[in-house]
Amino acid sequence: MAKPVLLVTRRLPPAIEARASRDYQVRLNTDDTVRTGADVLRLSQGADAVLCCPAEKLDGATISALPATVKVLGTFSVGYDHIDIAAARTRGLPVVNTPDVLSVATAECAMLLILAAARRAGEGERLVRSGQWNGWAPTQLMGTLVSGRRLGIFGMGRIGRELARMASAFGMVVHYRDMARLPADLENGAIWHGDDDSFLAACDVISLNAVGGESTRKWLNAERIAKLPRGAVVANAARGTLIDDAALIDALRDGQVGYAGLDVYDGEPKLNPAYLDLQNVVLLPHLGSATTETRDAMGNIVLDGIDAVLAGREPSNLVR
Amino acid sequence: MKPRLIVSRQIPPAVAERIRAAFDCPFPEGRDMTADEVIAALTETNADALMLTSHLKFGADVIARVPDHVRIAATCSVGYEHIDVAAAKARALPVSNTPDVLTECTADLTFLLILGASRRAHEYEAIMRAGWRRGFGLGEMLGSRVWGKRLGILGLGRIGQAVAARARGFGMQILYHNTRRLPEDQELGATYYPSLEAMLPHCDVLSLHAPGGPRTAKIMNAATFGLLPRGAVFVNAARGALVDEDALIAALESGHLFAAGLDVFHNEPAFDERLAKLPNTFLLPHMGSATMETRTAMGMRALDNITAVLAGKPPIDPLWT
Numbered sequence: 235m236a237k238p239v240l241l242v243t244r245r246l247p248p249a250i251e252a253r254a255s256r257d258y259q260v261r262l263n264t265d266d267t268v269r270t271g272a273d274v275l276r277l278s279q280g281a282d283a284v285l286c287c288p289a290e291k292l293d294g295a296t297i298s299a300l301p302a303t304v305k306v307l308g309t310f311s312v313g314y315d316h317i318d319i320a321a322a323r324t325r326g327l328p329v330v331n332t333p334d335v336l337s338v339a340t341a342e343c344a345m346l347l348i349l350a351a352a353r354r355a356g357e358g359e360r361l362v363r364s365g366q367w368n369g370w371a372p373t374q375l376m377g378t379l380v381s382g383r384r385l386g387i388f389g390m391g392r393i394g395r396e397l398a399r400m401a402s403a404f405g406m407v408v409h410y411r412d413m414a415r416l417p418a419d420l421e422n423g424a425i426w427h428g429d430d431d432s433f434l435a436a437c438d439v440i441s442l443n444a445v446g447g448e449s450t451r452k453w454l455n456a457e458r459i460a461k462l463p464r465g466a467v468v469a470n471a472a473r474g475t476l477i478d479d480a481a482l483i484d485a486l487r488d489g490q491v492g493y494a495g496l497d498v499y500d501g502e503p504k505l506n507p508a509y510l511d512l513q514n515v516v517l518l519p520h521l522g523s524a525t526t527e528t529r530d531a532m533g534n535i536v537l538d539g540i541d542a543v544l545a546g547r548e549p550s551n552l553v554r
Numbered sequence: 555m556k557p558r559l560i561v562s563r564q565i566p567p568a569v570a571e572r573i574r575a576a577f578d579c580p581f582p583e584g585r586d587m588t589a590d591e592v593i594a595a596l597t598e599t600n601a602d603a604l605m606l607t608s609h610l611k612f613g614a615d616v617i618a619r620v621p622d623h624v625r626i627a628a629t630c631s632v633g634y635e636h637i638d639v640a641a642a643k644a645r646a647l648p649v650s651n652t653p654d655v656l657t658e659c660t661a662d663l664t665f666l667l668i669l670g671a672s673r674r675a676h677e678y679e680a681i682m683r684a685g686w687r688r689g690f691g692l693g694e695m696l697g698s699r700v701w702g703k704r705l706g707i708l709g710l711g712r713i714g715q716a717v718a719a720r721a722r723g724f725g726m727q728i729l730y731h732n733t734r735r736l737p738e739d740q741e742l743g744a745t746y747y748p749s750l751e752a753m754l755p756h757c758d759v760l761s762l763h764a765p766g767g768p769r770t771a772k773i774m775n776a777a778t779f780g781l782l783p784r785g786a787v788f789v790n791a792a793r794g795a796l797v798d799e800d801a802l803i804a805a806l807e808s809g810h811l812f813a814a815g816l817d818v819f820h821n822e823p824a825f826d827e828r829l830a831k832l833p834n835t836f837l838l839p840h841m842g843s844a845t846m847e848t849r850t851a852m853g854m855r856a857l858d859n860i861t862a863v864l865a866g867k868p869p870i871d872p873l874w875t
Binding site (some may be wrong): 244245246247248261266287289310339341342343345346349350351352354355356358359361362363365366368369370371372374375376377378379380381382387399400401402403404405480502504505510516517518519521524525526527528529 | 563564565566584586605607608609628657658661662663665666669670672673674675676678679681682683685686687688689690691692693695697698699700701719720721722723724725809822823825827831836837838839840841844845846847848849852853
């Protein structure tokens with residue numbers, strides 16, 4: 235029996251392209267050319283399955299125009315804002331994604347941001363690379379101690395809970411703010427706050443790990459920043475929209491926020507240029523989940539889902 | 555009358571505050587002094603005590619010139635390679651250091667090196683400072699995940715154990731090599747290797763926490779780096795002398811090592827600038843204890859040692875007995 239045909243819209247990690255090539259007649263994108271919805275329609279003629287990425291907007295019109303041969307749509311992402319799920323449901327097209335596998339890598343990135351910001355790693359790195367380092371000095375680049383401090387986590391989902399586990403191993407005391415208190419086994423000793431004021435006052439370090447969208451837009455604004463202990467450390471590896479950038483920049487300038495570590499930005503890949511002039515921020519280009527292990531795991535779980543649908547089985551990662 | 559103190563180097567404000575209150579000191583906030591200036595100041599002020607840091611090479615020649623009225627020399631550091639302890643002992647000058655107070659701080663920084671090197675923090679920061687404005691392919695600029703990996707620790711002492719505790723929060727498996735195996739209650743599940751060579755092939759990440767001295771000089775060299783699995787991450791927040799930097803640079807250039815995180819160098823501050831030209835390094839300027847909290851605690855501990863000796867008691871952290 236001929237292998238089924240799989241369209242892969244973008245370049246994927248080598249191990250994943252190898253697996254896809256082994257199991258499918260695969261249409262790869264070796265040049266990693268950006269694809270539009272129209273490109274996906276054109277390239278999926280005769281395909282049994284499509285593996286897309288968040289860069290392609292698959293709206294209702296595109297979904298309904300997909301060739302009838304396409305029996306499953308996979309996305310190389312946890313999120314599926316780029317896919318009109320209702321249209322897929324109407325057409326009877328199962329969609330599979332990559333849940334869970336990004337949590338630890340993203341939590342790891344949040345912990346890196348906390349440590350790098352609090353310990354002034356950006357400044358230290360630039361000092362060494364500049365060739366201007368004159369030697370060890372007792373008061374040089376003194377940052378703030380992370381171990382033993384209070385960490386406030388805004389949004390205690392999977393990533394927040396992984397971060398809590400990591401931070402506890404640094405002797406940090408974990409507080410969290412979420413709509414509802416977690417069951418004790420998931421809470422794991424962390425202290426729940428039902429209101430912003432008591433939560434913010436407990437944050438020597440605050441990590442944002444909440445979902446994006448209108449309900450959390452600019453959640454960390456001037457008013458809330460003022461309620462943090464003076465000199466607090468702010469980390470964001472979740473969504474750029476959670477922060478009012480102008481307010482955070484003001485606070486970083488006047489010392490209300492001591493240090494910040496950011497992996498995501500409102501309007502990325504553009505960012506507020508004022509960040510680039512600040513020394514007390516560590517900036518990463520939204521690579522929170524960018525590890526070989528994580529990308530391979532994402533590729534494997536989405537291919538598992540596509541395999542399952544084509545074999546007539548129920549995939550574990552079906553978007554409902 | 556307050557005891558007289560000379561401070562050879564700048565110190566944090568809270569430590570200066572305590573000195574102002576309890577001592578007679580010409581520069582309570584410290585200033586950077588040469589050995590000659592230190593000897594002159596001790597002599598001119600008829601000083602009772604000296605507080606120093608590692609910048610002052612306190613060798614036999616300098617110790618011989620310390621006037622007899624000086625009753626203790628306390629260094630604000632855990633390391634004391636800059637002090638000739640035998641020479642101090644020979645003339646019965648008490649010398650002390652500041653152990654314990656920087657354990658957690660240094661362990662935090664060690665883990666920052668592990669994360670920063672594995673997750674390519676230097677390259678990412680440089681992209682940002684250049685303005686970013688481009689997306690990445692799904693296989694581009696990928697780092698190495700730390701979570702769940704095997705961490706080898708050379709020297710599972712106080713700081714090594716604090717690093718191991720952090721690593722457990724990342725689901726890491728801990729391997730270690732010491733001259734002697736630790737009691738089981740201190741191992742906390744870590745796997746002991748009687749030789750470094752036997753441990754290295756199993757280390758996805760290797761962190762050094764060994765003491766200095768001739769037995770560990772360049773313990774990481776071409777042969778030992780070669781025993782690490784390809785793609786391993788190497789970090790050193792302990793001592794630059796533990797590493798043959800030529801071999802390290804070769805291993806980073808060939809890709810045998812995925813990345814290195816370094817807070818210490820063979821020659822400081824005139825370190826080998828080839829390291830700064832490599833993309834897969836994460837480099838910090840010897841900041842292991844560089845927090846306000848810890849540097850203050852170190853200064854206070856040095857003052858505790860001085861206060862004890864001036865009260866006729868032995869130092870709390872003697873370097874000789």
